[in-house]
Amino acid sequence: MPKRGGGRNRNWKADTDHFEHDDRVNSVPRHVSFKPGAKGKNKFRTWKNPLALLDDDIDMGSSALQGPVRKSSFRGRGRMYSPAPQGSHGHTKKKFIPGVLPWYQIIIPYGAKHEKDVILRALLGFLSPDIFIPHYYKVNGNAAVFYVDDVKTAEKLYNADRKITMSDGFKLIVIVRNAVPNMAIDAAMKEKMKLTMAKRYNATTKALDLTKFHADPDLEDIFCALFRPMIMLAAIDIIAENIPDIEALNLNDNKLHGLQHLKVLSSKLKNLKILYMGDNRIPFLGSLDPIRSLPLVELYLKGNPLVNRFHDHEIYISDVRKKFPKLTRLDGADLPPAIGFDVAEDMGLPPRQQSFLVDPAGQDLVREFLTQYYAIYDSESRQPLLEAYHENATMSMAANYLTNDSRNSTTTRLNSYISNSRNLTRITERESRRRYLRTGKLQVVSFLSDLPKTTHDLMGFAVDLLVFTPAMIVLTMNGVFKETNTPNNPMRSFHRTFVIVSNANGGFSIINDMLYITNTTKEQEDKAFSTGTVEPIPPTPAPTPTPTPTLAAGTPDDSQKMQLLNMLGQQTGMNEHWSINCLQETGWDLQRAMFIFNQLHSEGKIPPEAFVK
Structure with a gap:
């Protein structure tokens, strides 16, 4: 031998x-x-x-050997510099x-x-x-x-x-x-693939079964593995050319991994509704993104690594449904009906509106309340706000930076607000939360008086009237304001919620005030204090008189005129003569008078003598 x-x-x-x-x-x-x-x-x-x-x-x-042989310092019997023995009989163990x-x-x-x-x-x-x-x-x-x-x-x-x-x-x-x-994809190979597909196609159900396609006996002499993109695309072309109305396709056990090339399915097999891809090597749910435009009603993914990544089966179903909303069957099991709305698919969203009123009857009250409140708030002294708050009122303020703000910039620092912020994600101790909550109208107004002086952009307010009853009003608003006594007059964005209740005098008082302050976005800065004609509350038809808290419409009397005159003077700094002219031209509408003043003042059209008192 x-x-x-x-x-x-x-x-x-x-x-x-x-x-x-x-x-x-x-x-x-x-x-x-x-x-x-x-x-x-x-x-x-x-x-x-x-x-x-x-x-x-x-x-x-x-x-x-994986590298050069080193000279050994071993000095014994045998040749010098010989490599050390590698296991039994001089061979390494194979792995x-x-x-x-x-x-x-x-x-x-x-x-x-x-x-x-x-x-x-x-x-x-x-x-x-x-x-x-x-x-x-x-x-x-x-x-x-x-x-x-x-x-x-x-x-x-x-x-x-x-x-x-x-x-x-x-x-x-x-x-x-x-x-x-x-492999070499040629006409002869495509013809064999076509003949093999023909025997696997069920014309009655319009279903093609390509399970473990490479192992088909008719393809034993050629390499026809569908996990190779070139072969898969050739197979899709054959299907699209011969059976374009196919509705079900089985790709189980074909060792599929990347599916990027399968994005052509939505354009070439437009009627495909059932897709089986079980027992493959699809690693992540995101790998299915190339085929998410298919209108699938049934999908089979069991046997892929992506399924094992979900420890909660309900989350798995939910995430798959996000990619295929029309799915009714997954991995061989029927899915519960999806929660949806009984509306037409092509129905659009209602038009956007800046403000919302739960009851149009509250329009005049909201307009006058905001005008009077911010006329005092933006004045030199905020002490008159004591009349606006309930005896047992509570007030809290939270402040935070936008994620893209540079806190080293002087204009973006919120130091005046952060130190008093009652941010519940940051303030976790009960005693600290109680300390940052202002209780009683004296504490509230005292706290507001210590905040930086401001000028609000009343015309840019977005106002929502959420609750309007004779006993209670819930009012939310957001907008921007400038700090008038801070260098560079930085601009801030705010969101505020008022809970207003009736008082013993027949009027209304703020019983809860929640304020949130942050920096403005670029879009807010571009639109702030603009000269547009958008009003914070859109005009609505006059409502039918109801027993709700509204103010009488019409020309104000002398006492009301004097009150409006003082508010405009405090807000703008103009003297009495110019303030009277401004109010008369606007029909004693304080809000419109403020708008015209801001417009003319930004254009430099108000002479210096208007501010001489």
Whole structure:
């Protein structure tokens, strides 16, 4: 019996080289060299581009040295500088390393000496009771080559190396590499794919079953794996050309991973409503984004890694439904009806409005209340606001920065507000929360008086009247204001809520005041104190008289005129003569008078003598 001699060349290429002799008795003896700088050294040491593996073979059990041999300082018997022993019999223990691709090439050197059935029977006997399917079995030179599409099978075949003794006494060599078969999409291949699809198509249900398409017996001589984008796109073209009205497609068990190329499904298979993609390798739910435009009513994803990422099945269903809103069946189970609104799909949203009034009857009251309140609030003294608050009123303020603010900028600092902010996410202690809550109208007005002096953009207010009853009014507003006594007059954005109740004198008092302050956005700054004609509360038809708290309309009397005159003077700084002219021209409408003043003042059209008192 001839001696084996030598060792295995792990970099032998099955598709290009072959073993020319069955015995090696007269072969030239090999010489082992450890000289540094040998050509081809560390050729396959690292792989930085996994995509390169699509066309190259990798030796899964390479035992080549991974670096130059170091000189040893060992001084004992034997040659100096000899490499240290590597395990028993001078060999390192081999280890199977799974590849990044789902296909493995199995090479049997000298496999041509035996029939295909003999080789496969020997391998199946070693793997028993497990079985495997060899794909694309062929003989290259003196070697037998085939492919498997399962990593567990590949590892077991890798461990079968030199453990199977054939009838001639030689041990069977098994080389495992992570590689895919070569392919060339031509007319002949497309024709075979078309014929194979034809037998898998059910015209009655308009369903095409491509489950494990590459393993179909009619395709055993060609590589037709749908996980390769080129092959999948060719298959979609065949479907679109021959059965464009297809409604159901089964792609189970095809080792699908990336789905980016499947975005063509929505344009080429417009009637597709049922899609099965179970037992594949789809990693994340986001991988389904390329096909989310499909009007799917049934989807099957079980057996993919993405399903195992969800520990809560209800969240899994909810997230899948967000991508496919029309889904009624998922992973073989019916879904409960989706919660929706019984409206037409093409119905648009109602037009946007700046303010909302739950009851139009409150329009005049809200307008006058805001005008009077902010006329005093923006004046030199806020003490008159004592008359606006209830004896047991409470007030809180919160302040925070916008996420994109630079706190180092002088104009964006909120130091005057942050120090007194009752932000409940920041103030967690009960005593501190109580301390930052102002109780009683004296504390409220005293706190408001300490805040920076301001000028509000009344015409830019967005006002919502949420509750309007004879006993209580809930009013919210948001807008912008400028700080008048702060350098550079920084602009702020605010949101405020008033809860107003009736008092014993027949009027109304604020019993709860909540204020939130932050910096303005660029859009708010561009629109603030503009010269537009938008009013904070849009005009509405006069309501039918109801027993609600409204003020009498009409020309104000002398006492009311004097009150409006004082408010306008405090707000604008104009003298009495110019204030009277402004109010007379606007029909004693304080809000409109303020608007005209702001417009003319921003244009520099108000002379200096208007402010001489």
